[in-house]
Amino acid sequence: MSEHTQEVVSVESLAKTYESDRRTVRALSDVNFGVDDGEFVCIVGPSGCGKTTLFRIIAGLEDATAGAVKLDGKPVSGPGTDRGMVFQEYGLFPWRTVAENVAFGLEEQGVEEPQRSARVDEMLQLVGLDGFADAYPKELSGGMKQRVGIARALAVDPELLLMDEPFGAVDAQTRDMLHGELLDIWSETDKTVLFVTHDVEEAVTLADRVVVMAADPGRVREIVTVDIERPRERTDSEFANYVERIRGLIGE
Structure with missing residues (x-):
């Protein structure tokens, strides 16, 4: 430790x-x-x-x-x-892609587009989902959904x-x-x-x-x-x- x-x-x-x-x-x-x-x-x-x-x-x-x-x-x-939060129920928006779900908190904070995209890319890479930016939640396994949840929580730093x-x-x-x-x-x-x-x-x-x-x-x-x-x-x-x-x- x-x-x-x-x-x-x-x-x-x-x-x-x-x-x-x-x-x-x-x-x-x-x-x-x-x-x-x-x-x-x-x-x-x-x-x-x-x-x-x-x-x-x-x-x-x-x-x-x-x-x-x-x-x-x-x-x-x-x-x-x-405080970034991750729950047992994945809480992803089914109508948003993986990248759009991760971007949600950044949009709420008013982060400008180029910076927002760069941050989303960085987070998807961190959780090993960089190939799934355009996928929708229904196309993901439970473990992948939870990784999206973690990426979304961490995106706002x-x-x-x-x-x-x-x-x-x-x-x-x-x-x-x-x-x-x-x-x-x-x-x-x-x-x-x-x-x-x-x-x-x-x-x-x-x-x-x-x-x-x-x-x-x-x-x-x-x-x-x-x-x-x-x-x-x-x-x-x-x-x-x-x-x-x-x-x-x-x-x-």
Whole structure:
């Protein structure tokens, strides 16, 4: 793990409560952690631990009840181009080509055409889809669609890449391939990544640190630093030890 100095994301005493006529649900309670510049952090936990709620608050799609999320020291108060997002559902526009999908955020930012095209070409090359610029989403496999999603998120050069179970809809073989590609992209772009998954092996494959959450209410149980050289082999005993330790924390 490279030495990170500056904290890009800080989650401070975050709480989220949902009120309904019948009851109050505490989805998150006193969640605290930070993500350093260029760090890859995964969030895991049992279902109902508030992983997606936490993700949505960091993304600016939902408000916290208490506490704050800060990006580069500034409170998050809504969505912004400083955060690129990749979801499990690919979220591509079926009527736009691959290149047009990747260009979407750049158009929203008002980036001029020649510069926009150059950036799209660069991103498609980065994710290995430079031959598919004119294809439509329906012509792509699941793994390719997710690469388009990653290219689109990175095109606007966000401070933080937020990924919510991005490989949950692809088969295991494709997922393994995408893990390697994502780590290559991460090391090439020096992006800060926050990645939500329910798959402990995926978290140990990818992360510098794993934030393990507990449920009822959602809170941080422990933060585990994965101190294994990359690329990591799932057959390695050290890898298995981390997986076992994190599964034990989730199961407690």
